Amino acid sequence: MDLQCLRCWNVLSLLLLLPGRFWCMSVHILNEQPVHVIPGTKLVLTARIEKNLWEQISMIKWTQEPETGHDRTKVTLATCPAKSPKCSGERPDVQVSLKQQETTLEMNRYSTEDSGEYSVTVTDRSGANTTGRCIVREYEAVHHVSVSINVSHSLLVCHEAWGTDPSFSWLHERAAITQQVGKVSKDGDMLIVTMTPICGHFTCVVGNKLGYSSATYTAAPCESGGRGMTAAVVCLVLLLLVCGGVLAFLLWRRRRKNNMGERLYEHTDDTI
Incomplete structure (x- = not known):
């Protein structure tokens, strides 16, 4: 029992003395990928840095390179020393900020040429680097429906x-x-x-x-509209026929009444 406790204490001592061998700093960009940006608007990328208590950040660097092609020249957008509140960048429209364990890159006017792979590299005080990457593409309109x-x-x-x-x-x-x-x-x-x-x-x-x-x-024309029109025409024709029939009956009746009156007048004259 005492031997087992001694071994546990030895392992714990090694963990405390050599933390860098068992803890690794990591960085990842929080934006959902790929990121699509409308040209002329602002591009914002935020990365979170995960580290233990023993690790210290000495440098943060944002870079960009084309996603495809033979000439994949990497461009440094900003370099941020951890002990300095300011970041030095090659472009005036790019700003980088640091807040606790997060770093944010802002590009004021995104253009099509800014598409590609963006990387944020964090360097600790021992010189070890860890990198997070993100694909950024142009937001495109709908085509060829x-x-x-x-x-x-x-x-x-x-x-x-x-x-x-x-x-x-x-x-x-x-x-x-x-x-x-x-x-x-x-x-x-x-x-x-x-x-x-x-x-x-x-x-x-x-x-x-x-x-x-x-x-x-x-597709083929729907018949519902044609049937409705046909029914309307049939109803109109029937209505006209009925009206015409009624008018003809009234005229016939009036004429018959006039004829009966004339015959009755002629019969009275003959009698006299």
């Missing part, structure tokens, strides 16, 4: 080329989809048509923060 149909499954599918965060909605004859027409999928890009037969105009509207675009699938 189209609608296809799977006739066997009564399914309409809306396609969009490469817009950022597209949202889908459907219209039938310029009105919102009802249960009588169909059911929209959870993602919104598919419409299960329940009406039979499939007829009319089905429009898929795709939008994001930069605007909207739409495409329409045109």
